[in-house]
Amino acid sequence: MRAVRYILAGAMLCLGTAGFAATNTSNNNGFRYKWKDTSGHSYFSDSLTPEAMMAGYDVVNSQGVTVRHVDRQMTADERAAAKKIADQKAAAMQVEQQRQRDDAQMLNAYPNEASFMTAKNAELENFEQATRTTRLNLQGQEKALADLLTRAGDLERAKQPVPGYLTQRISEQRNTVASLRATLQRQQVAKDAAKVKIDAQLQHYRQLKAANGG
Structure with missing residues (x-):
């Protein structure tokens, strides 16, 4: 026992x-933790306390030398704001990287300004061709509308009733003409915008060529 x-x-x-x-x-x-409160008072501890984590702290070795600083814990709002800034920076970086790729592709596609302008003039010609086609169509539809209106006017002057089908045709033709006019206006705006864009691209192209010794 x-x-x-x-x-x-x-x-x-x-x-x-x-x-x-x-x-x-x-x-x-061999390490201690040092931090300050909002009033600036310093505190030391052998263990990491919640107060130190909230305030941010220094890790101090046995000789009293700070070997590392740890920032304070962020609040939920601060973390959200920091994430938003980080996301914005990442998005800006992606935009810049895409711009650099586009610039490199432009220089590779157009070895000189003549080739650049040939391609851009072809783009403008596409816009011009579309507006010409719409304009010719509009002229034909406007003439058709004028003929219908003339027929209706002749009947009215002859004291004869305008048939319902003719009234319907006139209404439909007016809608067709209005639609084509709106289309022509949109095409003209698009063509003008393309000209402005191409002018800006040309200036940018010249800057790229100059920067690359071209």
Whole structure:
């Protein structure tokens, strides 16, 4: 029975010694934590406290030298604002990278200004061809509308009723003419915008060629 007690006492002594060693290691790792509150008062601690994490802290070695600084924890609003800024920077970087790719592609596609203008003039010709086609169609539809109106006018002057089908045709023809006029206007606006864009592209192309020694 006495032998059992000795064994148990020895086991407890070993456990106590191990626990002390573990505690001593965690509390004597050679580092302390230093931080300041909102009033500027400094605090030191052997362990990292919630107050230190909220304020931001310095890790100090056994010689009192700061070896690392850790910023304070951000609030939810601050984290959201930081994420928004990071997302904006990432988006701006993507735009810049795409612009660089586009510039490189432009220089590769057009070795000189003559080739550039040949391609751009072809683009403008497409716009011009579309407006010419619409304009000719509009002229034909306007003439058809004028003929219908003349027929209706002749009947009215002859004191004869205008048939319903003719009235319907006139209404439909007016809608056709109005639609074509709107289309022609949109095409003209698009052509003018293309001219402005091409002028800007030409200036940019010249700048790229100059920057690349071209």
